[in-house]
Amino acid sequence: MPETTYREAVRDALSQAMRGDDRIFLMGEDIAEMGGSMGVTSGMVAEFGPERIRNTPISEIAIVGAGIGAAIQGMLPVVEIMYEDFLTISMEQIVNQAAKHRTMSGGQVKVPLTIRTQGGAGWSPGAQHAQQLESWFVHVPGLKVVFASTPEDVRGLLWSSIYDPNPVIFFEHRTLYPIKGNVPDELVPIPLGKARVHREGTDVTVIATGRLVHESLKAAEDAEKEGISVEVVDPRTLSPLDEATLVGSVRKTTRCVTAHEAVVQGGFGAELAAVVQHGAFDYLDAPIERVGAEFAPLPFAPVMEDFCVPHAADVLDAIHRTLARA
Amino acid sequence: MPETTYREAVRDALSQAMRGDDRIFLMGEDIAEMGGSMGVTSGMVAEFGPERIRNTPISEIAIVGAGIGAAIQGMLPVVEIMYEDFLTISMEQIVNQAAKHRTMSGGQVKVPLTIRTQGGAGWSPGAQHAQQLESWFVHVPGLKVVFASTPEDVRGLLWSSIYDPNPVIFFEHRTLYPIKGNVPDELVPIPLGKARVHREGTDVTVIATGRLVHESLKAAEDAEKEGISVEVVDPRTLSPLDEATLVGSVRKTTRCVTAHEAVVQGGFGAELAAVVQHGAFDYLDAPIERVGAEFAPLPFAPVMEDFCVPHAADVLDAIHRTLARA
Amino acid sequence: MTPVTQVPVTDERGKSRASTGALSEERLRELFREMLLIRRFEEKVEERFRAGDLPGFLHVAIGQEAVAAGVCEALEPDDVIASTHRAHAHTIAKGTPVNAIMAEMHGKKEGCSGGYGGSMHLYDVACGNMGANAVVGGGLPQIAGAALAFKLRGEPRVGVAFFGDGATNTGAFHESMNLAQLWKLPVLFVLENNGWAESTPATQQLPLAVEEMGQRAAAYGMTAMEVDGQDLEAVVEATRSARDHAVSGQGPVFMNVRTYRFTGHYVGDPQVYRDKSEVRQLRETQDPLELLRARLGMTGEEFERVDAAVMAEVEASVEFAQAGTDPDPQDALKWVYAEGTMERDA
Amino acid sequence: MTPVTQVPVTDERGKSRASTGALSEERLRELFREMLLIRRFEEKVEERFRAGDLPGFLHVAIGQEAVAAGVCEALEPDDVIASTHRAHAHTIAKGTPVNAIMAEMHGKKEGCSGGYGGSMHLYDVACGNMGANAVVGGGLPQIAGAALAFKLRGEPRVGVAFFGDGATNTGAFHESMNLAQLWKLPVLFVLENNGWAESTPATQQLPLAVEEMGQRAAAYGMTAMEVDGQDLEAVVEATRSARDHAVSGQGPVFMNVRTYRFTGHYVGDPQVYRDKSEVRQLRETQDPLELLRARLGMTGEEFERVDAAVMAEVEASVEFAQAGTDPDPQDALKWVYAEGTMERDA
Numbered sequence A, B: 001m002p003e004t005t006y007r008e009a010v011r012d013a014l015s016q017a018m019r020g021d022d023r024i025f026l027m028g029e030d031i032a033e034m035g036g037s038m039g040v041t042s043g044m045v046a047e048f049g050p051e052r053i054r055n056t057p058i059s060e061i062a063i064v065g066a067g068i069g070a071a072i073q074g075m076l077p078v079v080e081i082m083y084e085d086f087l088t089i090s091m092e093q094i095v096n097q098a099a100k101h102r103t104m105s106g107g108q109v110k111v112p113l114t115i116r117t118q119g120g121a122g123w124s125p126g127a128q129h130a131q132q133l134e135s136w137f138v139h140v141p142g143l144k145v146v147f148a149s150t151p152e153d154v155r156g157l158l159w160s161s162i163y164d165p166n167p168v169i170f171f172e173h174r175t176l177y178p179i180k181g182n183v184p185d186e187l188v189p190i191p192l193g194k195a196r197v198h199r200e201g202t203d204v205t206v207i208a209t210g211r212l213v214h215e216s217l218k219a220a221e222d223a224e225k226e227g228i229s230v231e232v233v234d235p236r237t238l239s240p241l242d243e244a245t246l247v248g249s250v251r252k253t254t255r256c257v258t259a260h261e262a263v264v265q266g267g268f269g270a271e272l273a274a275v276v277q278h279g280a281f282d283y284l285d286a287p288i289e290r291v292g293a294e295f296a297p298l299p300f301a302p303v304m305e306d307f308c309v310p311h312a313a314d315v316l317d318a319i320h321r322t323l324a325r326a
Numbered sequence C, D: 001m002t003p004v005t006q007v008p009v010t011d012e013r014g015k016s017r018a019s020t021g022a023l024s025e026e027r028l029r030e031l032f033r034e035m036l037l038i039r040r041f042e043e044k045v046e047e048r049f050r051a052g053d054l055p056g057f058l059h060v061a062i063g064q065e066a067v068a069a070g071v072c073e074a075l076e077p078d079d080v081i082a083s084t085h086r087a088h089a090h091t092i093a094k095g096t097p098v099n100a101i102m103a104e105m106h107g108k109k110e111g112c113s114g115g116y117g118g119s120m121h122l123y124d125v126a127c128g129n130m131g132a133n134a135v136v137g138g139g140l141p142q143i144a145g146a147a148l149a150f151k152l153r154g155e156p157r158v159g160v161a162f163f164g165d166g167a168t169n170t171g172a173f174h175e176s177m178n179l180a181q182l183w184k185l186p187v188l189f190v191l192e193n194n195g196w197a198e199s200t201p202a203t204q205q206l207p208l209a210v211e212e213m214g215q216r217a218a219a220y221g222m223t224a225m226e227v228d229g230q231d232l233e234a235v236v237e238a239t240r241s242a243r244d245h246a247v248s249g250q251g252p253v254f255m256n257v258r259t260y261r262f263t264g265h266y267v268g269d270p271q272v273y274r275d276k277s278e279v280r281q282l283r284e285t286q287d288p289l290e291l292l293r294a295r296l297g298m299t300g301e302e303f304e305r306v307d308a309a310v311m312a313e314v315e316a317s318v319e320f321a322q323a324g325t326d327p328d329p330q331d332a333l334k335w336v337y338a339e340g341t342m343e344r345d346a
């Protein structure tokens, strides 16, 4: 399958994994006939049946909790939380239960659960359907956190997440579902914990996740026209973090911008900045600049939404700020 | 009241505020006859009666949600979540509702709600009664976040939180309840958003919160014996953050250590490091060192718990690391 | 005590809307007009959304008009409601002019939420609308809290939570019902039971049959009522007695209001999950407008007159909205925090 | 299919514990001994905790012994349970040796959770104990999930969730009950209804009287049973039929097991909130051990013999625990993540 959409790539990973592995089943709201609110699972109930593609009640506590229990009992459940804003309802099960069972039991228990969710702005969803909350989960020992930005990555990372023996929170971005990209014919699992260098450069490193990977690549092209060479790196797995690749890149370029759609304060960019300033202190020629959303609940009106969420231009501005320093 | 415990100081702020202001009432589990699991509200039901000191069912969604609704309708509710680990159950109401109503309504609504909670390790509570989750809330626009470390601060900050027109998440630390300190006879409100310099110094700034303020002061004394002059600053309000005071301090000392009990990865120290490296870049003589808990669910056995949570010695080590650099 | 945030407003229609006794023919005709206004508004926003004029996404309440109109008819102006993702009908029925709603859906400053909320976040505090919620079940505990404030202050007001059958599966529903009954709070829990949660039929999300949903109140010993949501008069009558019960201190009431969703879940929903004939048959037999029209023996000529007036009102709202002002981009930051402090009330 | 995480274990007592028919006198005496073991264990940990020997904090199940012993008696060895903050009795009854539990409470490697869990996090996967939960209601959805796994694989196993009356007020309870009934999962919801949540009496946290709590199942159309939790035989019998019902595919069962907490909520609780005489009277009239002893017509001499043996076992567990090995500090990091990947099962 050469050219594939991000949406199809997710479905392909799920379908290929489910074929011949009865331990894997999906639970979520409206994932069967409707194929989920984003159409990611369309057609799957026809192939796998309603026992394995399970529509659930609107019960985000039970969806995650039942996934945990089934995982402990030897299944490999993939549960879907329709919008990541609703992860707020599942936090107790994710943070106090899924993440801690293994340690609390002294290693008796494994929780090979995958929690898929999606979100993101850019289509006037309003304040309760547009948050990017990945940074919360990076703060929770026992969880792995993945945020995929391309069709190839989402397919290979989802496969690895399903077969990871730990609970994985798997973030997809709403606006990326339609994007196309080449993916290998054979599904190649992508190991968790490895960053991807999308573009090599020598003047500044942009560490970006999700939608901002694409905005950063645009910004890098614009910068190139100005003679600025930008390296764009996507950690892909936020926890555990591939610090070596990120720090190595900044030691080379001596400048760093972090970019995500989530609000800047308390965001994943803070962790990146803390790690990079520590690992590349003697190499940095400028303060690390953080790009992210304005510190506000996302307003509905497109003009205000557009003002809040970061774009390529914001990344380019940040690149300029890092270079404004001698 | 010269010498007062942290516990008494909390109670005093609540009681003084409630006297003569009928809008204020408390809701939480076992806060009436039992005085709460930490005895903070003991005796208050006798003074204010069960209508204003309300025992609730074990319903962390409804406790916070009802507080929001009452606040919107003109009350000044103070709700208690017995352990901050259980905030995981209230996240939807806190993050999607309390924090966003004002913006979503275009300014029609105010939510003057105070959510008191407590937590922290040091007494073998196990993994589900010991987390420090303050950094999550720093990532949420519309919330204010307070973490008080002394009797004087907890009293003055709680008063200001109750009368703040916005939702405030107010963190207390379990192990601080018995500590004593001098407080003014008159209750002096302490404005939110102002850091406190506990100790002036010239070689390194330690930015600490909660229990780690006291550990950092111990570490500062030990460092002094070695001829190292340490400045200890407590932001007290984590959001909005008093960046000027923190950055100003580091510009003066040229070195910075952040210290909290929460796990390092994704913790509040990351935000502090990101802010400080940006604001004091040209002044920093060493990478910012972050002190916090090991990245693990807190084990029960005292030896393992003690290994996980940070102490004065860890702060001192970090101070030494910053000074090891020329 | 400081006055409450919502001061009682006098009803636009100038008479107490909770006036007991049977509804006059005249009042019924006004309510028919209100229901028709809701219907035409919903049809219009569907059309504008399909035309690409409206940002975000929409859920319309076509088929459920009598629930919104009937419940709000039985409320006092200063009673408060919390609405859902399917918010337009409730908001109109609680008294917000369609201009303000249409402007909101266009993201304009003149909108009832200043352009900050959109279709799923319609607020109108002056009319007692505490806000529509895009999180299913999210508004329920807050209505319990509003009712607690009324109770603590001894105000004869009720809080009304609208929600769907899917919402009864949320933890928020359970905790709110439990707390309201435990504390005998003046709350009306209005279940708009249309038998669907998005694409999921009741049989796939509820262990109870739709007609058994009153059982959801038994778990709390709460008073429950069965209501035909397609019959406006039945809804008004039931809500009046429910309100009397709640406001008199006897505790909350759970209303299992049976109704139907004539459209897709959201505008644009292909409804692959249900049979087209189901909808056609519902529209033929269960249309609350047709039922009320028959009850009123309204002539085609009279209907045309009312409809023309309503259409004009809706058209005018589109023009009003299109002529509205866009917020400044930086206005996004305007309401994140309230300034100052609540003054001490001693 | 790969084998499940828990392979069926043969019962320590060497016979199927779900053997139907009335319990033999001999078996009843064994269960009396088990209940006495629980009682003496709880008394011992109270004593050791007061002496400052045990870290953390404790909740004992004195007065509730017959619930744990009776429910587990009716289970098959590979049925699974989830326990609560009041976990010792369930864990003993499900087959974990007291040595391992006492060692856990001392934070030793020999503990049933390797010293990582403590009193509120007792695990013993080999015995079908999926773990005790310190978050009220936290275990319920996971038991539903375990039961779903059994159902999907066609295994004749049930998941048993123990929880208290206070837990029925959580959203997790509601969503778990609803899902289990909707999907007809083989779950037993065992409500240990002792009428208190910490210091809060049922009247302050539940809109239903304790004897009406079966109503909590009506909201889902779930089968409910009333059980006298002080009567061991009644608990065994009820659980057997509940298990038969659930395992045969007829869906979950809610058991309203009436019991009493003879002690404070936690060890050291001054119980300012209740009258000392209440406890005294309960101990005199409702002691499940006394009731069973009378039923068995057990002589003082026989009781002394059993008690001495039980005491010795408990004493030995303290010595075992004290002689146990402390974990290395760095062991804290040992189980944060599982290594490798789950191998593909094609």
Ligand SMILES: Cc1ncc(C[n+]2csc(CCOP(=O)(O)OP(=O)(O)O)c2C)c(N)n1
Binding pocket: A029, A058, A060, A082, A086, A089, C085, C086, C134, C135, C136, C137, C163, C164, C165, C166, C167, C168, C192, C194, C196, C197, C198, C261, C265
């Ligand atoms: C907590 C939560 N989960 C899921 C959704 C997505 N969602 C929006 S509406 C809806 C169905 C709601 O069904 P119901 O409560 O019956 O209301 P109806 O749409 O029928 O009016 C769902 C699942 C949501 N908004 N909030």
Ligand SMILES: Cc1ncc(C[n+]2csc(CCOP(=O)(O)OP(=O)(O)O)c2C)c(N)n1
Binding pocket: B029, B058, B060, B082, B086, B089, D085, D086, D134, D135, D136, D137, D163, D164, D165, D166, D167, D168, D192, D194, D196, D197, D198, D261, D265
């Ligand atoms: C979600 C949550 N809220 C509060 C607590 C604190 N807490 C521990 S036990 C308890 C009371 C539980 O009562 P019940 O469920 O009846 O169990 P019992 O103690 O009576 O056995 C409470 C409130 C908790 N552990 N978890």
Ligand SMILES: [Mg+2]
Binding pocket: C164, C165, C166, C192, C193, C194, C195, C196, C197, C198
């Ligand atoms: Mg519905």
Ligand SMILES: [Mg+2]
Binding pocket: D164, D165, D166, D192, D193, D194, D195, D196, D197, D198
């Ligand atoms: Mg109880």
